[in-house]
Amino acid sequence: MANARVVFFDFDGPVCDVFAGLPAPNVAKQLTALLSSRDEAAGAKAAETDDPIEVLRIAHEADAATGREVEQALTAAEVEAVAVAGPPTPGAVEALRAARSSGRAVMVVSNNSAECVSRFLELHDLWEYVATIVGRPSGQPHLMKPNPFPLITAAEQAQMDVTHCTLIGDSLTDIQAAHAAGTTVIGYANKPHKAALFAEAGADTITDDMQAIADALAPA
DSSP: OTTOSEEEEOSBTTTBOTTSSSOHHHHHHHHHHHHHHHOHHHHHHHTTOOOHHHHHHHHHHHOHHHHHHHHHHHHHHHHHHHHTSOSOOTTHHHHHHHHHHTTOEEEEEOSSOHHHHHHHHHHTTOGGGOSEEEOOOTTOGGGSTTSSHHHHHHHHHTTOOGGGEEEEESSHHHHHHHHHHTOEEEEEOOSTTHHHHHHHHTOSEEESOHHHHHHHHSOO
């Protein structure tokens, strides 16, 4: 963290569990039903996953108009989900506060919609710590992480060289996006199997506790 002037927080995981109250597999089923009504073959492919983001990718691959319709439904579901997701990830508020108090800019960079991130920050009075949100690129799921586009966009908005930024993320796509962009990356291993995955993927460091990030940013 020492060389980072901007800290990027992935949203789902490091800040909150988006689908804690409205399970992701249920949302994926709803989106798949919508997709199937528009494109039976794409719906059949989507039925093989329980990841709403993956259903969105499949929908856009099938047809741009259908993809936009599925994306609107996903955004609505995400906004509904964060309203019942419960409190922030343990240690997340402290990490956000510590990053901001250290003089660093704080940005949320997510494959979730900016609308759902904004709603969660609003519900839990966290906006004071976050400079801006770079959410899912509307209509362009190919630009979501692991594509470096969101991180490069966030760095440009912060008017900071991307190499002076660091990302905190809980998925392989976060690690891959950071490497592609040229940022350092902290793997948040919120499930036991992730630590080995992140180490193999080349995360700069790994933690299973968001509070540890807050502690690292605290004044000496």
